[in-house]
Amino acid sequence: MSRFLPLLVGAIVLAFWEVFVRVLQVPKFVLPPPSLIADALVANLPQLLDALRQTLEMTLAAFAASFIGGLALAILFVQSRLIERSLLPYAVVLQVTPIVAIAPLIVIWVGVDHVERAVFILATIVAFFPILSNASFGLRSVDPGLADLFRLYRATGWQRLWLLQLPSALPALLAGARISAGLALIGAVVAEFVAGSGEATGLAWRIVESGNRLEIPRMFAALLLLSLTGLALNAAIAGIEHRLLRRWHVSHGESS
Amino acid sequence: MLTLAGIRKNYPNGLAALDRVDLTIADGSFTSIVGPSGCGKSTLLRLIAGLASPSQGRIEGQPGTIGLVFQDPTLMPWADVESNVYLPLRLAGMARADAAPRIVEALALVGLADFAKAYPRALSGGMRMRVAIARAMVTQPRLLLMDEPFAALDEITRNKLNDDLLRLWRQQGFTAIFVTHSVFESVYLSTEIAVMTPRPGRILARHVVAGPAVRDGDFRISQVYLDTCRAVSHDLEQAMAVTA
Ligand SMILES: Nc1ncnc2c1ncn2[C@@H]1O[C@H](COP(=O)(O)OP(=O)(O)O)[C@@H](O)[C@H]1O
Ligand SMILES: [Mg+2]
Numbered sequence: 254m255s256r257f258l259p260l261l262v263g264a265i266v267l268a269f270w271e272v273f274v275r276v277l278q279v280p281k282f283v284l285p286p287p288s289l290i291a292d293a294l295v296a297n298l299p300q301l302l303d304a305l306r307q308t309l310e311m312t313l314a315a316f317a318a319s320f321i322g323g324l325a326l327a328i329l330f331v332q333s334r335l336i337e338r339s340l341l342p343y344a345v346v347l348q349v350t351p352i353v354a355i356a357p358l359i360v361i362w363v364g365v366d367h368v369e370r371a372v373f374i375l376a377t378i379v380a381f382f383p384i385l386s387n388a389s390f391g392l393r394s395v396d397p398g399l400a401d402l403f404r405l406y407r408a409t410g411w412q413r414l415w416l417l418q419l420p421s422a423l424p425a426l427l428a429g430a431r432i433s434a435g436l437a438l439i440g441a442v443v444a445e446f447v448a449g450s451g452e453a454t455g456l457a458w459r460i461v462e463s464g465n466r467l468e469i470p471r472m473f474a475a476l477l478l479l480s481l482t483g484l485a486l487n488a489a490i491a492g493i494e495h496r497l498l499r500r501w502h503v504s505h506g507e508s509s
Numbered sequence: 510m511l512t513l514a515g516i517r518k519n520y521p522n523g524l525a526a527l528d529r530v531d532l533t534i535a536d537g538s539f540t541s542i543v544g545p546s547g548c549g550k551s552t553l554l555r556l557i558a559g560l561a562s563p564s565q566g567r568i569e570g571q572p573g574t575i576g577l578v579f580q581d582p583t584l585m586p587w588a589d590v591e592s593n594v595y596l597p598l599r600l601a602g603m604a605r606a607d608a609a610p611r612i613v614e615a616l617a618l619v620g621l622a623d624f625a626k627a628y629p630r631a632l633s634g635g636m637r638m639r640v641a642i643a644r645a646m647v648t649q650p651r652l653l654l655m656d657e658p659f660a661a662l663d664e665i666t667r668n669k670l671n672d673d674l675l676r677l678w679r680q681q682g683f684t685a686i687f688v689t690h691s692v693f694e695s696v697y698l699s700t701e702i703a704v705m706t707p708r709p710g711r712i713l714a715r716h717v718v719a720g721p722a723v724r725d726g727d728f729r730i731s732q733v734y735l736d737t738c739r740a741v742s743h744d745l746e747q748a749m750a751v752t753a
Binding site: 396398399401402403404405406407408412416417420423500501502503 | 555558559560575577579581583585586587588596597599600601628629630648
């Protein structure tokens with residue numbers, strides 16, 4: 254029953270919204286009623302879906318790149334404190350610098366003809382840090398008793414990494430992946446806003462375009478697709494997390 | 510024979526955990542080490558296991574295969590019982606198929622044959638400790654080191670595991686070194702007992718337990734048992750008085 258509560262709340266809000274806008278005769282370029290948004294969604298569906306596909310591809314590519322890169326760098330960090338001390342400050346610099354501020358620079362570097370490359374790089378930068386920090390934390394969160402056992406049995410470095418450090422890091426890594434996937438989507442959208450021009454064809458650009466033309470219902474339709482995409486991404490990673498952790502991790506207890 | 514001669518262990522912070530520890534342990538014996546908490550018992554086991562090296566002195570006669578059991582079962586929570594027991598063989602490069610019969614055997618030794626596919630969190634504390642013992646036994650060690658392995662268990666489980674451990678020891682013939690803070694447990698299990706002083710720890714006294722080879726509940730109420738408990742307790746009190 255409680256699973257349907259959010260849907261019920263949504264239906265009530267939509268109904269109020271519809272009635273409110275119609276009764277007060279709010280102009281549709283300020284706040285269109287849900288029915289108009291639905292119409293706009295249907296009417297522009299092929300175009301919007303194509304834009305969504307572009308944004309999604311960019312998001313997934315950036316997420317994959319930051320996952321692989323972040324994990325690889327974290328593995329490097331736990332091998333050597335020296336490497337960590339030398340490189341971590343730069344990773345932090347990337348993390349704390351707003352991408353909006355570096356976007357113009359990246360666009361110039363990759364060339365204005367390759368906006369998609371700039372978007373990919375920017376989204377990757379945004380999504381990278383949660384993986385790096387969570388993976389480093391996880392790789393270090395090894396039970397000291399187990400570490401002793403691995404030493405007693407003369408485990409090689411690879412055995413330690415594969416059989417001890419990576420499994421120990423898995424819960425933290427997955428939590429990082431969830432944050433990172435969300436950030437990859439946000440990064441892809443924001444990067445398209447700031448880097449995009451007529452070249453860009455993702456959802457962000459459709460939103461800008463709709464705004465310029467005062468096609469507010471279409472703008473809302475694009476927003477709706479974006480939110481749904483974010484939800485779907487989150488659910489996908491939660492599903493993977495559940496599969497990997499349910500049998501052993503405290504966060505997936507039998508009772509809960 | 511395992512020999513420790515003039516062992517000193519300083520931690521990097523300058524603290525001396527052990528000082529002038531001399532101890533010989535005969536092959537096939539069951540030696541308990543008792544002493545106040547913080548006196549360096551765990552440190553001593555780590556030195557014998559080769560997980561740390563002494564600051565001074567030497568240790569000789571460690572066999573190639575050593576088993577280790579801690580107070581916590583320290584199982585890999587992400588792996589089932591079978592995979593946990595497989596770990597030492599896997600680290601030695603043995604293929605799973607080759608290891609399978611030995612895993613089955615080790616689990617049978619501790620009475621967990623039916624729990625191969627269970628995950629640690631589904632097991633009771635006593636069963637987890639049995640898995641840890643099976644994991645230590647799977648390499649057929651010549652020396653089994655145990656650091657207060659049953660301290661966290663209730664008394665009934667503990668007595669049961671004591672009996673099972675003795676049976677294993679008689680069957681397998683390994684040398685056992687068993688750290689405990691329970692005088693009663695040490696007397697029940699051991700052929701020899703070493704009493705340690707508070708930090709920096711050294712061996713204050715040694716006792717030979719003149720109990721029967723096969724021990725059971727009757728031994729717990731025998732005169733030999735009670736006399737030895739009294740003597741060891743007395744030494745332990747002496748040990749506490751060393752710094753007091
Ligand atoms: N890694 C370490 N660094 C510094 N001091 C330690 C370390 N490990 C243990 N000690 C200290 O050494 C002493 C002996 O510890 P331990 O061998 O664990 O004693 P026990 O097992 O007898 O309780 C204790 O005072 C403890 O605080
Ligand atoms: Mg200890």
